[in-house]
Each structure stands twice: as C-alpha cells, then as structure tokens.
Amino acid sequence: MTAVLPARSDRPVGGRLVDQFEYGLDAPICLTWELTYACNLACVHCLSSSGRRDPRELSTAEAEAVIDELQRMQVFYVNVGGGEPTVRPDFWHLLDYAIGHDVGVKFSTNGIKLDKARAQQLARTDYVDVQISLDGATAEVNDAVRGTGSFATATRALENLAEAGMKDFKVSVVVTRENAGQLDDFKALTDRYGAQLRITRFRPSGRGADVWDRLHPTQAQQRELYAWLLANGDQVLTGDSFFHLSALGESLPGLNLCGAGRVVCLIDPVGDVYACPFAIHENFLAGNVRDEGGFQRVWQSSELFADLRNPQTGGACTKCAHFDACRGGCMAAKFFTGLPLDGPDPECVQGYGETALAARDLDLVTPRSSVDHSHKGPVRGQPTLLGIPSIPSKICDESPLAGLDLR
Amino acid sequence: MSPAAAPPAVEFDASAPWQKARSVALRPEPFGALVYHFGNRKLSFLKSRTLVAVVESLADHPTATATLVACGVTEAQRPAYVKALADLARSQMIERRTA
Numbered sequence: 001m002t003a004v005l006p007a008r009s010d011r012p013v014g015g016r017l018v019d020q021f022e023y024g025l026d027a028p029i030c031l032t033w034e035l036t037y038a039c040n041l042a043c044v045h046c047l048s049s050s051g052r053r054d055p056r057e058l059s060t061a062e063a064e065a066v067i068d069e070l071q072r073m074q075v076f077y078v079n080v081g082g083g084e085p086t087v088r089p090d091f092w093h094l095l096d097y098a099i100g101h102d103v104g105v106k107f108s109t110n111g112i113k114l115d116k117a118r119a120q121q122l123a124r125t126d127y128v129d130v131q132i133s134l135d136g137a138t139a140e141v142n143d144a145v146r147g148t149g150s151f152a153t154a155t156r157a158l159e160n161l162a163e164a165g166m167k168d169f170k171v172s173v174v175v176t177r178e179n180a181g182q183l184d185d186f187k188a189l190t191d192r193y194g195a196q197l198r199i200t201r202f203r204p205s206g207r208g209a210d211v212w213d214r215l216h217p218t219q220a221q222q223r224e225l226y227a228w229l230l231a232n233g234d235q236v237l238t239g240d241s242f243f244h245l246s247a248l249g250e251s252l253p254g255l256n257l258c259g260a261g262r263v264v265c266l267i268d269p270v271g272d273v274y275a276c277p278f279a280i281h282e283n284f285l286a287g288n289v290r291d292e293g294g295f296q297r298v299w300q301s302s303e304l305f306a307d308l309r310n311p312q313t314g315g316a317c318t319k320c321a322h323f324d325a326c327r328g329g330c331m332a333a334k335f336f337t338g339l340p341l342d343g344p345d346p347e348c349v350q351g352y353g354e355t356a357l358a359a360r361d362l363d364l365v366t367p368r369s370s371v372d373h374s375h376k377g378p379v380r381g382q383p384t385l386l387g388i389p390s391i392p393s394k395i396c397d398e399s400p401l402a403g404l405d406l407r
Numbered sequence: 408m409s410p411a412a413a414p415p416a417v418e419f420d421a422s423a424p425w426q427k428a429r430s431v432a433l434r435p436e437p438f439g440a441l442v443y444h445f446g447n448r449k450l451s452f453l454k455s456r457t458l459v460a461v462v463e464s465l466a467d468h469p470t471a472t473a474t475l476v477a478c479g480v481t482e483a484q485r486p487a488y489v490k491a492l493a494d495l496a497r498s499q500m501i502e503r504r505t506a
Contacts, residue, residue, distance in 0.1 A: 011437060017452055020438040027434065029441065029450070074434040076443040076450070102432075104448060127445070 018255060024262045024309035027073040027299060030106075032277040033267045035063070035091065036083040037373035040112050043135075043146045044383050045174065045215060047278055048268070049206040050083040051375035057269040060090045062290070066267065067094070069295050070103045077104035081277070083269065083373075086113035092121075099127050108133055108172055110150060111157025119160035123167075131170035131198060132157050137185035141178050145215070148381035162193045170237065173199045177214070180221040183228050187236070198237035201244075204336040204346075205278040207374065209366065212337070222349055223248065244329035244345045247322035258331050261286065261308035265299065268371075273298045275308060278332035281369045315342025322350060329353075338366040419493035424504040425474075426466035431500050433459065442500050449498055458491055465501060 011023045038053035039046075058066065070078065078098070085091055086109050098105050106129035114122075114130075122130060132154050136142030139151035161169045171190045173179065179186075183199070190197040204212035217225065226245040229238065233253050240254035255263075260276035261284075267273055271289040274280055286305050287298035299305065312318060317328040329345025337346040338360055344352035427433070434441040439453040442462075453459050460478045468474040471492055472485075480488050495501045 013438075014454065017438075017454065020436075020454075023437070025436050025441070074432060074441075074443075076432070076434075076441075076445075077448070102445065104445075127448070 018257050019311070021255070021257055021259065021263050022309070022311045024305065027075050027296075028265055029259075029263045030077050030079060031070075031075060031265050031267060032079045032081060033066075034082050034269050034277070035080060035085040035094070036088045036269050038087050039082060039084040039110075040087065040379075041084065041110055041147050041150055042375050042379040042382050043150075043207070044211050045135075045145055045176070045202060045206075045208040046374075047203065047205040047208055048081075048083065048280055049369065049372040049374050051379070052373045053083075054270050054373060058271050058289070060093065062271070063090070063094050064097055066271075066289055066295060067098050067101050067103055069289075070098075071101040073296055073299075075103060077106060080105050080107035082108075084110055084112060092118075095125075095128060099125065104128070106131065109157070110146070111154045114157035114160055116160050116164065119157070119164035119166060122161070123164040129168065129170065130161065130166070131172040132161075132195075133172050133174075134186075134189075135174050135176065136179050137182035137189050141182065143381075143383065144178065145176070145211075145383050147379070147383045150381065158193045158195060162195070169193075169195050170198045171195050173197070174202045175199050175217060175225060176202050177217050177221065180217045180225060183225070183232075187232065196237060197235070198239065200239045201241040201330070203278045203330060203333050205332050206280065206369065206372075209336050209368065216347060219349070219351070219354075222347060226252075226349070241330075244326045244347060245349055247320075247326040248349050251325055256325065257327050258329075260284070260331050261305040265305075267295065273302075275304065276332060278330070279335070280371050281335070281367060283335070283367070284332075312342060315340070316352070317342065317344055320344075320350065320352070335367060338364050419471075419489070419496040421471040421475075421489050421492070423471065424465075424469055425471045425492070425496070425501050426504040427462050428500055428502045433462065435459070442495075444498070444500060447499060449500075451495070451498060451500055453491075458488065461488065461492070462495065462501065466504060 012019055034048060036053055036057055037050045039050040042051055085107055095105055104127045108131045111132050122128060134142055134154045135145050136151065142151040173186055187197055202208065202216055222245060226248045229242060229252055230250065238254065242252055243256035246252050246256050260279060265273055265275055266277040267289060268280060273286045273289060273295065275284040275286065286302035289295045312328055317323050329348060331341055333346050334341050337357060339346055339356050344356050346353040346357055428444065430446040431442060431444050439455050440459045442451040442453060453462060457478055457480060461474055464478065465471060465474050468477055475485055475488055492501065
C-alpha cells in the first residue's frame with residue numbers, strides 16, 4: 001500500500017505531527033466502532049442515546065467485511081463500544097475475528113457479561129483491551145447517573161478480571177461535576193484491582209445534552225482537574241480528550257488537537273460513519289460502510305472529511321494567545337451547545353465559552369440528533385438524576401425498613 | 408500484552424546489521440508512516456519518507472550506516488537519522504539481525 005490521500009499543496013513537509021494530523025491520514029489511527037444501540041442500562045449522559053437495538057444494525061457478515069477492510073487499510077486497533085457491545089450475540093465471535101485479522105480490540109463495557117468464565121477467556125487472549133465504565137468512585141455517585149446496581153455490576157466485573165489474572169484492563173470514567181472530587185478515590189479503586197485509570201471529558205452529546213448544564217465540571221473543578229492531570233498524568237489515560245485544558249498553561253501530554261475526521265471517526269451500529277463518536281448528527285455524517293467503496297471510500301473521499309482536514313484559520317479563537325495550546329477545543333461540545341464551530345469551546349478555561357454561552361439568542365434551539373435509541377419504557381434500576389422514580393428491581397427491595405439504621 | 412514479546416532494550420550500534428522488527432507493521436502516510444508494534448501495541452510515527460525507506464531497507468544492507476548511505480542520507484543529516492533509529496531501537500520497532 002502507498003499513501004493515497006492527495007498530498008495537498010498546502011500540507012507542510014516535516015514539522016510537528018500535530019500540524020500534519022490536521023491534514024488527515026490515509027486511515028484513522030484508531031476508530032470507534034459502536035456495535036449496537038442496545039443497552040441494559042439507561043445512563044443519563046449516554047453519548048449515543050442508546051437503549052434499543054436498531055433493526056438495521058450490521059449483520060455478522062457485514063461486520064466481518066468491515067474488519068477485513070480495516071485490516072487492508074492497516075487500522076491496527078479499534079475502540080469497540082455501543083450501546084453495550086457484549087449484548088450482541090456475535091460479540092465474542094467478532095472479537096476473535098478482529099484479533100485474527102490484525103485488528104486489535106479495546107472494548108468498553110458496563111461489565112454485565114463479564115462473569116468469571118469470560119474474564120478467564122479475555123485473560124488468555126492477547127491483543128484485547130477491556131475498559132469497564134464507572135462514573136462514580138462510590139455506588140451513590142455512580143448509580144445516580146448509570147442506574148441502580150450498575151456500580152455493583154462494574155466492580156464484580158473488575159473482581160473477575162483481576163482474579164483471572166487479566167493484565168492492563170482499564171476503569172473508564174467520564175469526569176462530571178459529581179465525581180470530579182473523586183479522582184484520588186478512582187485512582188485508589190483502580191489500583192486495588194491492578195487496573196489502569198482512564199478519565200475522559202464529558203460532552204453534551206446524545207442524552208448528555210439533557211444533563212450537560214447540571215453535570216459538566218465547573219471552572220474551579222476544571223482547574224483542579226488540570227493540576228491533577230499534571231501531577232498524575234503519566235499514570236492515567238485520557239484519550240487525549242482534555243486538550244482544551246492546555247490553555248491553562250503547560251500542554252498536557254498527548255495529542256492536543258480535535259481529531260474528528262482527521263485521525264479518528266465513528267462507525268455506528270447501522271454502519272453510518274461520523275466524524276467522531278461525540279458527533280452523531282447528520283451534519284457530521286460522512287457516509288455508510290454499506291455504500292459502494294465501503295469504509296475506505298468514506299474515509300478517503302467524503303466531502304465532509306475533506307472539509308475537516310484543514311487547520312482552522314479564521315474565527316475568534318485564532319486571535320487568542322492560547323490558540324496553539326487548545327486549538328479551539330472540542331467541535332462536538334461547541335455544536336451541541338449551539339456555539340459556532342470557529343469560536344470558543346463552551347468550557348474554554350479562559351472564560352470565553354461562558355461569555356459565548358451567555359450571548360446566545362434567547363430563542364436559540366440547540367441542535368439535536370435525530371438518532372435516538374433511548375428506551376421508551378421504564379428500565380430496571382433507571383438512574384434518578386432527573387427525578388424519575390427508580391423501578392425497584394425486586395418488590396422486596398422496597399422494604400418498609402429500607403434506609404433505617406437498625407444498629 | 409504478551410510478555411514473551413518484550414526482549415530487553417538494546418543499545419543502538421549503527422555499524423551492526425538491523426531490521427524492522429518482525430512484529431512491526433508500517434503504514435504509509437503522506438508525511439511518512441505510522442509504525443505499529445503488534446507485540447507491545449506501541450504506536451509511533453516516521454516523520455519523513457526517507458526514514459521510511461531506511462527502516463524498510465535495513466534488512467537489505469550489512470549495517471545501519473550502509474543503509475543510510477544507500478538511501479541517500481547525507482553526512483550532515485546522518486546524526487539526526489542515527490538518533491531516530493536509536494529511538495526506534497529503544498521502542499523495539501527495529502531489532503538486531505544476526506548477520
């Protein structure tokens with residue numbers, strides 16, 4: 001294979017990688033692939049508004065064809081998610097198929113299917129990474145956003161993985177206003193299982209838009225997070241998602257750049273290709289893997305991705321002294337809060353985001369995705385953050401003595 | 408991660424025979440190449456096409472220095488390329504070849 005993206009005349013020769021990446025790559029460095037919209041949980045901040053399976057989801061054969069294509073394009077690993085990917089009956093088959101075709105898999109799960117047997121199977125498999133989602137270091141904080149019992153499910157999976165001798169598994173945390181004060185507790189919890197901590201940024205994507213005002217970290221929390229990352233960054237993974245914090249001073253380790261459509265993208269369960277996992281909206285839809293030419297053609301030839309593969313040259317941010325550090329922040333965060341894409345990130349640490357949010361038209365309707373697979377009926381253990389009463393998992397869970405300290 | 412795939416790091420000796428590590432793949436990119444090690448799952452980048460040619464052809468020449476000469480790397484550029492190869496050796500992307 002030789003490089004196929006046109007060597008645009010304005011692409012610099014040599015120089016920093018971050019400048020090269022703005023012009024895109026022949027294939028993603030790694031991409032996110034959501035295998036299903038089905039999920040046993042109903043997290044209030046779900047980035048993909050998951051819940052119900054979509055009848056148009058890729059079949060096993062179609063998913064295998066995507067893997068074949070990723071192998072040909074030398075995409076060396078994919079981040080698999082959902083929905084809850086392990087509820088797909090062919091999940092374990094597709095995992096083996098990908099590994100057998102030189103496409104490594106890192107999958108995110110709430111832990112529902114990771115019993116002792118599966119944990120042992122994973123521990124025996126090279127080239128697979130597991131990350132268990134947890135959004136509170138305590139059941140109280142976690143279950144308020146992920147649902148009653150989800151902390152217990154996740155920690156049981158962690159125990160099973162540790163007991164099976166699995167190496168390098170991850171605990172994946174989305175940093176919110178509720179858990180931002182628990183970073184040391186997350187680190188301690190993760191160390192206890194011999195796992196690695198991964199923390200990522202909360203975006204107003206999917207159902208996250210509904211709770212973003214309440215859950216996104218405050219400016220003070222962002223400064224604490226930045227200090228914590230500078231002190232602990234070498235032991236903690238971040239998916240390079242906090243690059244907007246780099247405008248506070250020293251750059252954080254990793255790639256400080258929006259990779260959407262340039263070095264990353266999303267393949268959703270029905271095969272639609274979006275610029276990034278946080279941008280499930282028709283404005284960021286580049287094509288479908290079922291189209292003629294498959295994923296490769298979408299990645300290399302879509303007009304949308306060609307548009308994204310340019311450095312930002314205009315807009316308010318380019319005049320800011322910190323632009324080289326934060327590069328204007330997260331495209332999805334701006335879009336779903338109704339801010340212009342060439343202006344500040346809503347969480348701009350220099351305070352320009354708050355000003356921009358305050359200056360929005362009163363009658364502005366923020367963009368919403370038409371893709372919504374949220375559960376329509378009640379879900380067992382449904383999170384209560386929004387004030388929806390939770391459904392007891394068993395009738396006897398609602399004991400008249402519940403909550404009484406009888407000691 | 409396979410523990411067997413992590414031999415101890417080697418000092419880089421440009422007068423020795425080298426090759427691209429057997430578990431490493433190169434993916435061409437407009438700026439150079441992406442380098443991936445299937446054993447330790449490390450990702451790296453080659454920032455020039457000449458460096459790509461050097462890494463690809465290490466196995467065809469008796470020494471790393473001979474490879475640099477064959478790929479047209481000038482005397483003046485050589486220290487930068489030796490340093491790049493030393494970095495690749497440290498991250499196990501290239502390995503010593505037995506003659």
